[in-house]
């Protein structure tokens with residue numbers, strides 16, 4: 001489903017009919033504020049949505065497919081641009097970036113004179129405009145590849161409005177970086193902006209802000225299409241395709257609930273997210289040394305240059321060459337890897353750097369250089385067994401979930417026009433049960449949940465939900481729930497009574513606490529005239 005990012009003049013191409021009224025007001029405010037702030041009108045708006053991950057958690061950076069969907073909250077960026085050569089600043093070898101946010105109380109207005117060379121980003125500072133600069137830097141790399149190294153970007157006036165809560169697990173960062181990169185490309189005259197190229201730029205750009213991330217969020221933000229979830233695959237290269245939910249009775253919907261426990265990767269990355277990336281990469285190296293002796297773990301698109309998927313393919317390709325015949329189906333391969341991991345990585349308490357060096361036949365210095373030098377990480381014991389087991393079981397659950405959605409022999413009776421049938425409920429429960437298993441694995445094996453999320457999952461299951469789990473990186477943030485549409489109101493009530501009313505949550509925050517979203521469309525440029 002690659003191809004160019006859609007370009008339109010009509011908001012109805014971007015939002016569902018029932019949200020058009022509300023969005024129209026929001027977009028008008030953005031454009032009026034733009035005029036007020038800069039004394040000129042905006043030329044276009046670039047938009048990228050947040051996402052929720054339905055299943056396949058913490059496996060994107062191990063290069064296994066995951067199943068997110070774009071949601072209703074998004075980032076919109078209004079832009080006008082001028083050729084820097086029309087400005088006095090052009091003599092100084094810089095162009096201007098003026099950037100403001102509708103929420104200027106929290107995100108102060110900034111102005112930068114950016115040198116024509118590289119865009120400087122201080123990732124040690126928690127500064128909101130870094131995300132725009134990350135998108136700018138990525139987009140410029142693409143523009144330079146196309147137009148040559150002395151390409152001179154245009155000066156930009158930018159006003160942004162975001163409705164994806166920051167640090168809330170719905171990927172505000174990827175929405176912002178993708179919208180920024182898209183805005184820069186469009187402002188500089190690009191029209192057929194390839195979705196895959198934009199996604200790849202957004203992935204690499206976000207790493208410039210200091211996070212070792214996978215590529216799920218940016219893919220979901222850019223590629224999604226209204227009405228379908230998105231299967232994102234990373235191996236052998238990035239690709240995405242729509243996945244549809246069959247009609248069930250009761251009808252299914254997704255409820256997203258904020259925990260209001262903020263987990264900021266810039267702050268906790270070294271002991272949470274980045275550490276997990278290190279652990280799964282080390283696990284790949286150790287498993288490869290054990291099961292594919294004498295072979296190198298192949299270099300791939302994993303954040304540290306290797307991945308569990310790399311080991312996986314290395315192992316099964318060798319088996320096939322040795323007369324193993326046709327490739328086994330992916331679920332069978334994963335089941336085998338789970339057993340291999342259980343027997344080979346038996347240290348529950350974790351592995352030290354010295355253990356990893358011994359097991360991979362190298363030195364402590366080498367292990368440090370390979371795994372611990374590119375991003376800040378803190379840890380002494382690396383839980384390779386647990387992390388690899390989560391990844392392989394989660395990759396398997398994702399395949400099972402996909403099979404339930406796409407294998408029509410597993411579908412509930414299509415003709416169940418009214419009244420829930422047992423079959424439909426049982427089907428919905430099977431989907432939900434896989435999500436519940438994911439939550440158990442995230443809590444106990446990958447250790448990326450938190451008590452508040454566990455509590456929310458319990459409340460929603462008790463109020464009639466089918467499946468509940470954290471979504472995104474975890475350690476706080478958001479949770480996603482597969483629920484019958486006719487129970488949404490009861491579930492909301494239970495959440496308010498048993499969770500939100502027991503915490504101090506501002507009225508403003510409460511507005512975004514619970515989102516019921518259908519799968520929404522991905523990035524787009526809306527031109528104005």
Ligand code: NG1
Nearest residue numbers: 057058169171213214215216472473
């Ligand atoms: P969040 O923290 O929700 O944006 C992160 C990663 C994803 C993926 C999930 C876990 C970034 C930008 N995103 O999501 O790539 O690894 O955690 O599945 O780091």
Ligand code: MG
Nearest residue numbers: 171172173174
């Ligand atoms: Mg993020």
